[in-house]
Amino acid sequence: MTPRIIPLADPETGVSSRRLAWLAAGPDGAPTGSAFLRLFTREGQEHLAELEIAVHGAERRGGVGTRLLDAAVAAARADGRRSVLAQAEHGSAADAFLAARGFRRVLGLTYARLPLAGANLAAIGRLAELPCPGYRLTEWDGTVPDELALSYAESRRAMDDMPMEGTDYGTVVWDVERVVAAAEAVARRGELLHTVAAVDVSDGSVVGFSELVVPGDGRGDGQHYGTAVLPGHRGHGLARRMKAASILRARARHPELAGLCTDTADSNAPMRAVNEALGYAPTHRAVEYQLDL
Numbered sequence: 001m002t003p004r005i006i007p008l009a010d011p012e013t014g015v016s017s018r019r020l021a022w023l024a025a026g027p028d029g030a031p032t033g034s035a036f037l038r039l040f041t042r043e044g045q046e047h048l049a050e051l052e053i054a055v056h057g058a059e060r061r062g063g064v065g066t067r068l069l070d071a072a073v074a075a076a077r078a079d080g081r082r083s084v085l086a087q088a089e090h091g092s093a094a095d096a097f098l099a100a101r102g103f104r105r106v107l108g109l110t111y112a113r114l115p116l117a118g119a120n121l122a123a124i125g126r127l128a129e130l131p132c133p134g135y136r137l138t139e140w141d142g143t144v145p146d147e148l149a150l151s152y153a154e155s156r157r158a159m160d161d162m163p164m165e166g167t168d169y170g171t172v173v174w175d176v177e178r179v180v181a182a183a184e185a186v187a188r189r190g191e192l193l194h195t196v197a198a199v200d201v202s203d204g205s206v207v208g209f210s211e212l213v214v215p216g217d218g219r220g221d222g223q224h225y226g227t228a229v230l231p232g233h234r235g236h237g238l239a240r241r242m243k244a245a246s247i248l249r250a251r252a253r254h255p256e257l258a259g260l261c262t263d264t265a266d267s268n269a270p271m272r273a274v275n276e277a278l279g280y281a282p283t284h285r286a287v288e289y290q291l292d293l
Contacts, residue, residue: 002063002067002108003024003025003026003032003059003062003063003064003067003227004024004025004026005021005023005024005055005068005071006022006023006024006025007020007021008020008021008022008023009053010036014185015178015179015181015185016042016045016183016186017039017040017041017042018038018039018041019036019037019038019039019127020036020037020039020072020075021035021036021037021224022032022034022035022068022071022072024055024059024064024067024068026059030065030215031056031161032055032056032059033053033055033059033068034053034054034067034068034218035050035052035053035054035068035071035072035074035279035287036051036052036071037049037050037076038050038051038074039076039079039081040050040053040170042172042173042178043052043078043169043173044170044172044173045169045170045171045172045244046170047080047081047082047083047168048081048082048083048084048085048168049076049079049081049083049084049085049169049245050084050085050086051076051084051085053065053068053069053072053082053086053094053272053275058229060093060136065097066218069101070281072084072194072268073291073293074120074225074293077293080195081293082104082160082168082277082292082293083290083291083293084291084293085167085169085288085290086098086103086288086290086291087127087286087287087289088286088287088289089155089197089284089285089287090108090267090284090285090286090287090289092196095287098183098287099289100241101291102291103289103291104166104289104290104291105158105168105287105288105289106165106166106168106290107156107165107166107167107265107266107287107288108165108265108267108286108287108288109263109264109265109266109285109287109288110263110264110272110285110286111260111261111262111282111283111284111285111286112210112264112275112280112281112282112283113221113259113260113261113262113265113280113281113283114247114259114260114262114278114279114280114281115258116247116251116257116258116259116260117245119141119153119251119279120246121247121251123279124202124244124247124248124278124279125244125248127240127241127244127247127278128241129247130235130237130241132198132236132238132241133193134200134201134202134236135198135199135200135201135207135236135238135270136198136199136201137197137198137241137245138196138197138199138244139196139197139201139228139245139246139249140193140194140195140197141192141193141194142182142186142192142193143179143180143183144179144180144183144195145275146230148197148199148206149176149179150176150236151204151206152179152197152206152209153174153175153176153178153179154174154205154206155197155205155206155208155228155230156172156174156179156204156209156210156258157174157229157230158207158208158228158229158230159172159226159228159275160172163232165265165267166290167288167290167293168290168292169195171186174220179212181252186213187232190216190229191212191213191214191215191216192213192214192215192216192218193212193213193225193248194211194212194213194214194246194250194253195209195210195211195212196207196209196210196212196242196245196246196249197210197245198229198233198238198242198243199269200233204214206228206235207228207232207233207238207240208228208242209226209227209228209242210224210226210227210239210242210243210245210246211224211225211226211227212224212225212246212250213225214250214254214257215257218254218255218257219254219256219257219258220255220258221256221257221258221260221261222250222254222257222260222261223260223261223262224243224260224262225248225263227239227242227271227274228245237268238241239271239274240274240278241272241273241276243274243278243280244278245271247260247278259281261283262271262275262280263286268284270278
């Protein structure tokens with residue numbers, strides 16, 4: 001029997017997006033799947049939507065995913081979006097589903113993890129202490145200190161040339177308001193945001209950063225959110241040094257933390273080399289898909 005697709009209301013609006021949702025239900029009213037469509041609202045990304053679909057294993061190949069996809073794509077078109085992104089684990093059922101429904105592969109990602117219990121902290125410590133003449137590291141928890149807020153927001157431009165291959169991702173425009181709002185959003189989820197930043201000693205400006213989010217109870221796995229250095233300051237080992245310092249801080253402050261996770265575009269050779277040098281081991285690969293509307 002054809003599943004019933006029920007639009008849902010998500011009352012919470014994010015700092016850079018809003019979200020639509022749908023629930024698929026069987027003839028007995030039991031949920032069989034869901035879809036979430038994130039509509040980006042910030043300048044530079046108003047053309048973009050991001051889709052997540054989940055279908056109960058017992059209900060797959062029964063049209064549930066297709067019905068959810070149709071509802072989400074129709075909503076994206078009605079909202080004037082030109083691109084819909086969706087991610088799937090390489091080789092999974094979702095991978096085949098998206099490829100068969102007009103999505104094209106635009107980006108390969110490798111996920112990696114550093115188990116902290118077995119990490120070579122002595123070697124990581126040596127990397128964190130490598131000299132970088134003209135630069136110093138600083139760090140903070142939660143929201144960036146006021147005296148660094150402006151240059152930190154400006155340093156976010158370091159992500160602008162991150163390899164995105166064929167993805168129509170647009171341009172993420174950062175200002176102090178957005179930096180503060182992003183940190184506050186992490187705190188509202190009950191998680192802990194820790195940032196290590198590289199500072200140019202000649203003028204005191206932030207030229208690079210590495211963000212790590214840790215569960216509020218200090219257990220499980222932490223997640224690296226972004227590590228980047230402004231183009232004019234690359235080639236000094238700052239990314240490796242910042243990420244190494246972040247690992248050491250996480251281990252010292254959260255002794256029960258199991259590991260740290262990161263994901264990197266397959267074409268981002270420099271960051272993949274940083275992760276390898278620090279001991280991260282690949283766990284799985286994913287594919288970013290795009291549907292052009």
